[in-house]
Amino acid sequence: MLVTKIYQPKDLSVNLLHVDSSILGDHSVSRKISAAAVAALRAATPDVRVTYRDLDAAPAPHQSGALLAARATPAEARTPDQARDVAEADAILEEFLAADVVVLGVPMYNFGIPSQLKSWIDHLAVAGRTFSYSEAGVKGLAGGKRVILASSRGGFYGPESPAAALQHQESYLRGFFGFIGVTDIEVVGAEGVNISPDLKQTALEAAVAQAAVLSPLSKAA
Ligand SMILES: Cc1cc2nc3c(=O)[nH]c(=O)nc-3n(C[C@H](O)[C@H](O)[C@H](O)COP(=O)(O)O)c2cc1C
Incomplete structure (x- = not known):
């Protein structure tokens, strides 16, 4: 029997997934910071492939009874809407798994993350793909990413502020990504942006300066 070995060159480019979720368009602060981070990482990394998602312009489908029903329907029997939603949800997970680095624009809305971002995250928590349960406990399967x-x-x-207990934004994301095995988490952030225009400007400039010195990218382990 003739066995042909197919040579598959290793993909050496770094996959960067850039996701924004602010509803404030050009007025968004997190969009400016995430854009500055991606620009700096692009400039510092020779071979980077960027995939972009704007969750306000193109929301992720909600986890819902309708989506579960669509998944339970054989592919050939799905309606066009069901097929679109399943494909979109699957694409979100695959895009995340393929990424070496994820840059997330994260506004705080009502003490947590925007519902747009939550809908996207709901497609990442998939048993057997990003985490597993066993007698030994939970194991994160999506490690090696930044x-x-x-x-x-x-x-x-x-931590010293009276509102510290209401911070369910960064703490939620650290908890979630930690659960699925991501330990390399950095925060480039602006606080107090609604206190005054001056504070907003200073905080934004500091965050953009912080983004400019992010360390270059490398392929996930
Ligand atoms: C719908 C909405 C809810 C908000 N809720 C909070 C909040 O709970 N706490 C807070 O400190 N700021 C809150 N803000 C202010 C935002 O955190 C601030 O505008 C931030 O810049 C949002 O990120 P973005 O500019 O990228 O949208 C809220 C803003 C909006 C539009």
């Missing part, structure tokens, strides 16, 4: 949170908040939520 996640950069480009965060913006109207107020202050540091």
